[in-house]
Amino acid sequence: MKHIDSPSTPGKFKMEKAPYNRLRLQSSIAKLTFWSLVFVGMIFVFFYRSPSSLNPVSSDLSRRSLRTSSYSGPNFEKKVRQSAKPRSRHGMSVLVTGAAGFVGTHVSASLKRRGDGVLGLDNFNSYYDPSLKRARQTLLERSGVYIVEGDINDGELLAKLFDIVPFTHVMHLAAQAGVRFAMENPSSYVHSNIAGLVSVLEFCKNANPQPAIVWASSSSVYGLNTKVPFSERDRTDQPASLYAATKKAGEEIAHTYNHIYGLSLTGLRFFTVYGPWGRPDMAYFFFTRDILKGKSIPIFEAVNHGTVARDFTFIEDIVMGSLAALDTAEKSTGSGGKKKGPAQLRVYNLGNTSPVPVGDLVSILEKLLKVKAKRLVMKMPRNGDVPFTHANISLAERELGYKPTTDLHTGLKKFVQWYLSYYVDGKKSTQ
Ligand SMILES: O=C(O)[C@H]1O[C@H](OP(=O)(O)OP(=O)(O)OC[C@H]2O[C@@H](n3ccc(=O)[nH]c3=O)[C@H](O)[C@@H]2O)[C@H](O)[C@@H](O)[C@@H]1O
Known part of the structure; x- marks a missing residue:
């Protein structure tokens, strides 16, 4: 019995008589088959049905490949190509990141209106009410701008988009x-404003041809400066805030x-941009609400009851400036990741x-609202705000018109x- 119980014990198997050996052999094959099936079954269960918590890396990969699969196929590529195609041969083909954002929506719509090709990219995050971003998306879709839903840190996605379109x-x-x-x-500031920027620039640098890039910095880079108006030479x-530090970076x-x-x-360097379809996190917007x-x-005041002021800039003016920056951008000079000569660098x-x-x-x-506000004047909290902003725009006037x-x-x-x-x-919820 001991031998049957331990069929694989080397050496002892040879000592058995022939009929008994045959019986043992059949029983061994049956057992081997049984355990092999159990083993294969376990492998199947482990790889195909394991909960994501058991293997975060592979689940992340499979999630990513699932997501990427929605970025492939002839239908996706056709939508991307169509959206990015300019009306005339001389038009631009522009990738607009943050296209469902406030400035992104207005810039995309204006570019498309005048005949440029525009492809949007946006991750629709929930920093503020995503339904407002979806409404902007609907608006853009009606004018022929397709927004790909994805993150600027998603290298696979960027590779795909740059593959399909020579922006x-x-x-x-x-x-x-x-x-x-x-x-x-x-960390969300480091993720989007630093890692995200580097991710975009990496793909631009490797692209052939390399696109020219216009991007959003901020008036907040002037920080605690006291000399006004703020000039690009300052x-x-x-x-004064991590936000400003990431834009400066x-x-x-x-x-x-x-x-x-x-x-x-x-x-x-945008100065406190406001207007229709704006951002609900900004003061003019939630004051209205x-x-x-x-x-x-809450209305902030500076030290010694000083006035807090902003150089509020209307969205249509910002759009004019942004389009002028695109129109006057010279071509990048590199190719295949190598610089061939000096290129334009402007702020x-x-x-x-x-x-x-x-x-x-x-x-x-x-x-405008015909309602008296309940003003709660308070000292400006130490939370990254600066007391005033004031732009000197002579450089933009001269070079961008x-x-x-x-x-x-x-x-x-x-x-x-x-x-x-x-x-x-429209009976939309203000949240
Ligand atoms: O120009 C810029 O670079 C920046 O402009 C805005 O930042 P901010 O000017 O602080 O705009 P709001 O948050 O709308 O504040 C406007 C003014 O209202 C004041 N405020 C804000 C909130 C509040 O509860 N009470 C209040 O008096 C602020 O101190 C500020 O003077 C944007 O939110 C930034 O994303 C942008 O980069």
């Missing part, structure tokens, strides 16, 4: 925005990619050059009209 330009607007949120979620080494990274790889790079709801609104202020105190912004909103034409009252009137039709008449 002439990249308008890089995807970013983690907002000055104060950086204290709540610092120092930018004292940021972006400008240095742009220098590096221009220097090593010959990428044509233009950074636009809260005034209408009868809620009090411009896009502001309105007339700062308005936040209290005055509230007064304009009160008139940039000339803002909308004052705060006119711009807010357009915003309020949109807000009322979207949220009140």
